[in-house]
Amino acid sequence: MIPMRCYSCGKPLSNLWEEYKEKIKTESPKQAMDELGLDRYCCRATMLSTIEEQDIINLSELQ
Numbered sequence: 001m002i003p004m005r006c007y008s009c010g011k012p013l014s015n016l017w018e019e020y021k022e023k024i025k026t027e028s029p030k031q032a033m034d035e036l037g038l039d040r041y042c043c044r045a046t047m048l049s050t051i052e053e054q055d056i057i058n059l060s061e062l063q
């Protein structure tokens with residue numbers, strides 16, 4: 001489910017994922033990604049699209 005690397009540039013993201021999830025409980029995704037050093041648009045897009053996929057899964061589990 002969680003991409004191991006950015007789809008576009010290949011930057012490893014899985015090691016940032018848990019920290020990112022913790023941060024977005026109290027921060028905006030933009031701020032969290034800034035702090036994690038995700039300055040490339042492609043990496044940020046990969047993280048955001050992963051969040052959306054997780055949200056879809058969570059919603060389907062509630063029904």
Ligand SMILES: [Zn+2]
Binds near residue numbers: 007008010011044
């Ligand atoms: Zn990237």
